[in-house]
Amino acid sequence: MKVQITLFISLLFFGGVLSHSWIACTDYLQENGDYWSSSLCRAYARHGHQFTPKDNFGIDTGYDYNGLSENKPCKTVRDDNSAYNSEYPMAVYYAGQKVVIAHPTKNHVAETCTNKYIPDSGNEVFISQVNPSKDPKLSEFRSRLVADLGVSPFGHSRTQAEITTYPKPGYQNAPKFCENMDKALATAAFYLPADLAEGRYTFMWEWGFNHNNDDYTSCWEADVVSSKSERDRKLSSQGLPVREPEVLHGKSLAKAPPSISGGPGTQAPVTQPPVTRPPPSRTTTSFPIPTGGSSGSTMQCLDTCFKQCYSCN
Incomplete structure (x- = not known):
């Protein structure tokens, strides 16, 4: 039991x-691409030429960011002149366009x-x-939702068919994940509002991994025509092209967006409350111990981390 507890504590922090x-x-x-x-x-995202080399997709360069705060929602400070170049250009969208964004899975897919x-x-x-002229505050971003990309199926109540069927909503939409768990391609799609006024915007993607205290963001600019x-x-x-x-x-899986402007040439706030996530689960629950433990044994654990770190019997 002492060995089991030590293993649990080590992997709790490791995960x-x-x-x-x-x-x-x-x-x-490509939406739902392989x-x-x-x-x-x-x-590309802001400062992609420094952090996300196009010919080495998914390599770790320190670009992930979960130190977001009210006054610093993005990894790097906005500077449109240095953040983009001809090899890593800023996005150009049109009002009403379907946009597909891509990210590496980094091992975080239920499969x-x-x-x-x-x-x-x-x-x-x-x-x-x-x-x-600068990045909005985090609360200002969260009051202007363009797309809810959903939540991927996971957990004890989900069947094998549910977690292996693509496309999936949410972060885990990566059909070839098991071929390269660290650097597999995942995509998500959303529509821009058809009444979005022309001009330059900053976008923020936010992903909650374990709970609402484990959020990651990426930011980018786009000219909307x-x-x-x-x-x-x-x-x-x-x-x-x-x-x-x-x-x-x-x-x-792209859904129709909310109306975000008050008509041509205007820019009224989105009429919806800021996005919030439920508080982190800290309930103590009994789950089977990881593969390799004694048959039929259980141990008490924090379910939010235990279930992401272990392959349970």
């Missing part, structure tokens, strides 16, 4: 340290090659007011 991810591409040309290809990425207890506690995309033809003209001038994203594995 918390390793949770991380970030947005690598802010305009990807494999990363830099040729399918038209735009047959891991276990069904790896959690996902929420994924959202938020937007600033038009033409901001009024029509697809104007977007295509700007992309063509950069030598970028103008086609819309293809959908793999059956269907798109």
Whole structure:
């Protein structure tokens, strides 16, 4: 029992340290895609040229960020001149466009090659007011929700079929995860509001891993234009493809967004409360011990971390 408790405590902290991810591409040309290809990425997150090398998808460079605070919601300070270049351009969207974003899985998917207890506690995309001079405060971002990307299925009550069927909502939409658990491609899709005013915006993706005290963010800028033809003209001038994203594995999970403006040329706040997540679960629950323990044994554990760290019998 002493060995079991020591193992539990060690992995409890180990699991918390390793949770991380970030947005690598802010305009990807495959929804529910199988494999990363830099040729399918038209735009990158802020300072992507420093942190997210296009030919080494998912490599750890310290770009993951879960130290967010009210006055620092993003990893790096906004500086549009240094954050993007011709190889890692800023996104250009049109009002009403479907946008696909991409991130590496970093081992955080409930699947047959891991276990069904790896959690996902929420994924959202938020937007600033038009033409901001600096990053909004965290609470301001959270009051302007563009897309709720859902929560991936996980946990004791989920069947094997549920966790292995794609596309999935939420963070874990990675059909080829088991081929490369650390660096597999995951994607999510959402629509921009059709009444979004033209101008430059800052977007923030937020992912809750274990609970609402374990959030990760990535930020990026995008120029929003009024029509697809104007977007295509700007992309063509950069030598970028103008086609819309293809959908793999059956269907798109992108949902219609809320109205975000008060009409052409205006920019009223979103009429919804700020996004909040439930408080972290700290209930003590009995679960089977990890594979390799004595048959039929159980141990008491904090369910929010135990279920993401172990393959339980």
